[in-house]
Amino acid sequence: MNCTDVRKYFYAFLDSELDVEKNIEILAHVNMCHACGIKIERERLIQKRVKETVFKVKAPAYLEQEILRSAERKPNFFTQFIKNFLLRSRFALVSGIATAIILIACFFVIQGKLRKNNILYLAETKYHDYIMKRLDPDIRFQDTKSMLGHFPNQIGLNVTLPGVEQNIQLQNTKAIVEYVQKQTGLSVTLPDIIKENVKLMGATLAKINGINIPLVFYMIDDTPITLAVVCNSDIDFTKMKEVMAGKMVVYKGPGFCGACQIVGWKEAGTQYVMVSMLDSEKMIRTFL
Amino acid sequence: MDALYRSALYLVKNEHKADDLVQETFLKAFKFLKNNKEIDNTKAWLFKILMNAFINQYRKDKREPSLVDFDNIESFHESIKEEVFISPIIENEAEFDELLDADVKKALEELPDDFRLVILLSTVEGFSYKEISKMLECPIGTVMSRIYRGRKLLRERLAGYAKKHGYERE
Numbered sequence: 467m468n469c470t471d472v473r474k475y476f477y478a479f480l481d482s483e484l485d486v487e488k489n490i491e492i493l494a495h496v497n498m499c500h501a502c503g504i505k506i507e508r509e510r511l512i513q514k515r516v517k518e519t520v521f522k523v524k525a526p527a528y529l530e531q532e533i534l535r536s537a538e539r540k541p542n543f544f545t546q547f548i549k550n551f552l553l554r555s556r557f558a559l560v561s562g563i564a565t566a567i568i569l570i571a572c573f574f575v576i577q578g579k580l581r582k583n584n585i586l587y588l589a590e591t592k593y594h595d596y597i598m599k600r601l602d603p604d605i606r607f608q609d610t611k612s613m614l615g616h617f618p619n620q621i622g623l624n625v626t627l628p629g630v631e632q633n634i635q636l637q638n639t640k641a642i643v644e645y646v647q648k649q650t651g652l653s654v655t656l657p658d659i660i661k662e663n664v665k666l667m668g669a670t671l672a673k674i675n676g677i678n679i680p681l682v683f684y685m686i687d688d689t690p691i692t693l694a695v696v697c698n699s700d701i702d703f704t705k706m707k708e709v710m711a712g713k714m715v716v717y718k719g720p721g722f723c724g725a726c727q728i729v730g731w732k733e734a735g736t737q738y739v740m741v742s743m744l745d746s747e748k749m750i751r752t753f754l
Numbered sequence: 755m756d757a758l759y760r761s762a763l764y765l766v767k768n769e770h771k772a773d774d775l776v777q778e779t780f781l782k783a784f785k786f787l788k789n790n791k792e793i794d795n796t797k798a799w800l801f802k803i804l805m806n807a808f809i810n811q812y813r814k815d816k817r818e819p820s821l822v823d824f825d826n827i828e829s830f831h832e833s834i835k836e837e838v839f840i841s842p843i844i845e846n847e848a849e850f851d852e853l854l855d856a857d858v859k860k861a862l863e864e865l866p867d868d869f870r871l872v873i874l875l876s877t878v879e880g881f882s883y884k885e886i887s888k889m890l891e892c893p894i895g896t897v898m899s900r901i902y903r904g905r906k907l908l909r910e911r912l913a914g915y916a917k918k919h920g921y922e923r924e
């Protein structure tokens with residue numbers, strides 16, 4: 467490759483649009499040719515300056531409100547969900563809990579952790595397929611109270627969340643276990659995962675239909691995953707698909723929206739329900 | 755949201771119009787989502803709506819697109835080899851890092867709409883040529899040619915500004 471060739475592929479190279487081979491050829495040339503190197507660096511600098519400048523623009527705060535206000539309200543997804551699925555199935559409590567988890571997780575992940583404004587979040591990340599793709603204004607709660615008010619109406623579950631602000635901060639397994647023990651008298655065990663791509667985000671306590679359910683939020687790479695620890699309960703997993711993970715029986719099934727997946731298992735009298743956009747196999751691999 | 759807004763603002767160059775454009779984008783998005791399920795790449799999809807809204811409006815306003823017609827260029831590489839890649843010879847190469855935001859903004863805003871649009875999509879938002887070509891529904895060669903020409907223009911302008919600052923300092 468000579469200087470003319472480099473010119474030919476100049477921008478494609480800068481934009482990482484070249485195949486590996488061409489890329490290497492260019493890099494090899496640039497290593498030897500000062501003139502081309504400078505040219506590329508200079509162009510890179512210009513692109514960087516342009517990007518920086520445009521990135522300084524931020525959307526005005528009132529705009530999101532305005533958009534939400536003018537968006538027409540849609541027939542609610544959950545109404546349909548109840549009709550089609552929740553009421554007819556013995557799987558009800560699992561999927562009900564899964565739904566609650568999704569809503570709670572969205573609330574916390576958006577409000578407590580990522581601190582992105584909701585629409586930005588919806589547009590730019592891939593947290594939850596349904597919520598992401600449908601951009602449903604109904605699910606974007608601004609405060610705990612309105613979120614909790616939503617549950618009985620929409621999914622038929624009665625949910626309470628005590629002390630949400632502090633307990634989401636807990637970021638180590640031991641502290642979470644202690645917190646749950648203190649608040650509820652439940653002895654909870656959490657899977658001990660020491661993997662580089664798994665991060666413990668926090669936890670909260672939810673009461674779903676009278677059952678105390680600690681919810682623990684993790685991130686696997688960039689995907690949130692929520693683990694519900696259901697103590698002293700007998701949720702019926704039998705509608706789900708049974709698979710073996712090591713010596714353990716694990717149940718898996720589709721989430722309430724068709725995009726997320728649920729994995730459930732029982733261990734020493736405690737039931738665990740995991741909900742995420744992740745493939746159930748990956749959840750099982752990571753947590754069990 | 756910020757991403758859509760910043761592109762909108764640079765496209766229409768007016769805060770009020772940018773508000774309208776972003777709002778229109780989201781309303782269209784909501785409407786679409788009501789009836790359809792699958793969107794692979796949400797960011798690209800929202801940008802596509804934004805760009806279409808912009809193009810429609812701007813074509814409405816101006817009747818005729820300002821574009822020189824190079825959508826028909828067949829042998830793309832041949833045609834741009836000489837024109838685009840021969841960078842302007844800048845004597846006493848000025849320092850680009852001395853450029854002010856205002857310079858960059860001005861240079862960008864002075865670009866023809868079609869060039870500015872692809873630069874916002876490529877340089878700023880980092881979409882691939884393929885994504886942009888799908889978004890604008892035009893051949894990849896056209897996208898590349900616009901990106902390259904746009905950047906060339908931009909670089910010439912910026913070099914001018916940088917040089918000016920250099921003189922002013924001396």
Ligand SMILES: [Zn+2]
Nearest residue numbers: 468469499502
């Ligand atoms: Zn060279």
Ligand SMILES: [Zn+2]
Nearest residue numbers: 721723725726
């Ligand atoms: Zn889901």
